[in-house]
Amino acid sequence: MNELILAYLWQHPRWWRSPISTVSGNRIQIHKKGQPNKDSGPDFLNAQIQIDDLKWVGHVELHVCSSDWYAHNHESDSAYDNVILHVVWEYDVPVFDPKDRPVFTLELRHFIPSNFMERYRSFTETPHQWIPCEAHLINSDTTTQRLFFDRLFVERLSEKTAVFQDWLDQTKNNWEAVLFVALAKGFGLVLNGASFAQMALSIPFSTLRHLRGQPPALEALFLGQAGILDIDTEDAYLSLLKEKYLFIKRKHNLKESRPVARFFRSRPINFPTIRLSQLAQLYENKTRLFDRFVETTSLSDIYELLDVGVSDYWRTHFVFGKTAHTNPKKLSKPFKSLLIINTIIPFLFCHHKAYATAKTDLLMDWAHSIKAEQNSQVAKFKSLGLKIQSALDSQAVLQLKTHYCKPRKCLQCAFGHQFFQT
Numbered sequence: 001m002n003e004l005i006l007a008y009l010w011q012h013p014r015w016w017r018s019p020i021s022t023v024s025g026n027r028i029q030i031h032k033k034g035q036p037n038k039d040s041g042p043d044f045l046n047a048q049i050q051i052d053d054l055k056w057v058g059h060v061e062l063h064v065c066s067s068d069w070y071a072h073n074h075e076s077d078s079a080y081d082n083v084i085l086h087v088v089w090e091y092d093v094p095v096f097d098p099k100d101r102p103v104f105t106l107e108l109r110h111f112i113p114s115n116f117m118e119r120y121r122s123f124t125e126t127p128h129q130w131i132p133c134e135a136h137l138i139n140s141d142t143t144t145q146r147l148f149f150d151r152l153f154v155e156r157l158s159e160k161t162a163v164f165q166d167w168l169d170q171t172k173n174n175w176e177a178v179l180f181v182a183l184a185k186g187f188g189l190v191l192n193g194a195s196f197a198q199m200a201l202s203i204p205f206s207t208l209r210h211l212r213g214q215p216p217a218l219e220a221l222f223l224g225q226a227g228i229l230d231i232d233t234e235d236a237y238l239s240l241l242k243e244k245y246l247f248i249k250r251k252h253n254l255k256e257s258r259p260v261a262r263f264f265r266s267r268p269i270n271f272p273t274i275r276l277s278q279l280a281q282l283y284e285n286k287t288r289l290f291d292r293f294v295e296t297t298s299l300s301d302i303y304e305l306l307d308v309g310v311s312d313y314w315r316t317h318f319v320f321g322k323t324a325h326t327n328p329k330k331l332s333k334p335f336k337s338l339l340i341i342n343t344i345i346p347f348l349f350c351h352h353k354a355y356a357t358a359k360t361d362l363l364m365d366w367a368h369s370i371k372a373e374q375n376s377q378v379a380k381f382k383s384l385g386l387k388i389q390s391a392l393d394s395q396a397v398l399q400l401k402t403h404y405c406k407p408r409k410c411l412q413c414a415f416g417h418q419f420f421q422t
Contacts, residue, residue, distance in 0.1 A: 001089045001109075005120065006062045007036070007043060008411035009108060010087055014421070016111045022104045023091050026051050034060050041079040049085055051104055058084035066105060067093045123420055124408045130380060131405040136419040138385030145386065148414035149396035153367060154360065156399040157349040164350040170201055176290040177205035179347055183282070186343030187275040191266050195259045196276070199225045202257035208283060211248065218280040219311055220244035227260030228272055235321040237313045268318045274329055277310040293344060294351060297359075299366045302344060306336045337370050341391040367392035377401050 034044030042059035074080040091107040171177035181200040188196030211217040224245030261272035309330040370391035381397045410416030
């Protein structure tokens with residue numbers, strides 16, 4: 001037993017054997033179970049519960065053992081003074097309110113079928129399965145999937161606000177600078193995302209603004225701060241970039257960024273030389289980038305804003321000193337889609353949330369219109385019978401696997417809840 005299971009049982013009284021009563025024998029009637037509280041304080045807020053002939057309005061706190069009330073120091077926290085019902089699995093000690101009266105306590109285990117935990121374990125602990133309910137997903141309800149995927153997508157966006165807040169703190173609440181860091185991380189993909197983000201954070205955004213219109217200054221700056229210019233190769237363009245970078249570094253008193261960008265295990269089109277040149281071209285050639293991202297309501301405008309390639313040198317190179325066939329190396333439609341779903345939509349979600357502009361529905365519509373990402377987890381969920389057609393769907397199943405399936409939070413999952421009750 002844990003508090004997640006206890007919360008599930010409190011929210012789904014279909015499992016209860018009625019009538020229910022407190023440990024002191026008082027009759028309990030639940031009018032409103034209360035709203036789940038995701039912040040600090042009691043677990044359910046503003047419940048309405050009738051105990052004997054008196055109706056109470058207040059909060060509900062859940063614990064596996066009633067003694068956890070003292071283990072968690074609730075007796076000294078005024079946030080718990082208005083708890084009207086203490087729901088526990090095992091009653092081992094009494095709990096008292098600020099007026100030294102016993103808090104009404106429901107020992108729920110006496111009103112739950114004896115085989116409940118056995119049924120729960122058999123459902124969640126099935127060995128040798130990728131996820132517990134994989135044999136049932138083919139039977140999932142389409143409406144359930146659609147509503148749950150929307151919720152999972154918003155959950156995933158909300159989680160990403162933490163990293164944006166961290167970047168805001170580091171850039172002194174400069175949203176333009178945060179967009180630059182987010183885009184840099186997106187251009188770096190999985191392999192170089194972290195190093196590209198550190199590179200961007202190491203550059204004051206005022207420096208980037210100052211260098212626009214002076215090509216190839218931005219390219220020299222990005223490649224230099226990413227550690228890519230620290231090589232001994234005979235190449236005129238490399239020498240030019242080194243000279244420009246050293247001048248910029250001294251003038252703007254830049255500190256070196258770590259870790260250094262990597263080439264190993266990367267396809268040539270994703271080499272850091274190419275992706276950083278594309279990022280430099282984006283900031284060199286697209287004016288009012290931040291304003292245009294924030295103000296647009298058109299997904300096609302976003303794709304158009306990302307329509308950039310590389311500088312002249314990189315049209316015939318992937319690395320310094322070795323020529324290749326001429327190719328403008330423009331951002332492909334799939335790469336733009338990755339940037340939109342993993343970088344731009346989360347950034348806009350965070351920005352809109354900060355300014356209460358409420359454009360979540362628009363961002364969800366964008367995600368619905370982008371093709372689903374292709375990876376092993378998405379492919380596995382498809383093979384189990386889920387319909388994954390859009391980027392919203394693929395993002396949802398990534399959230400599902402990481403935050404529900406892997407930690408076995410089946411009772412908090414819409415699919416698990418559906419299958420567990422059948």
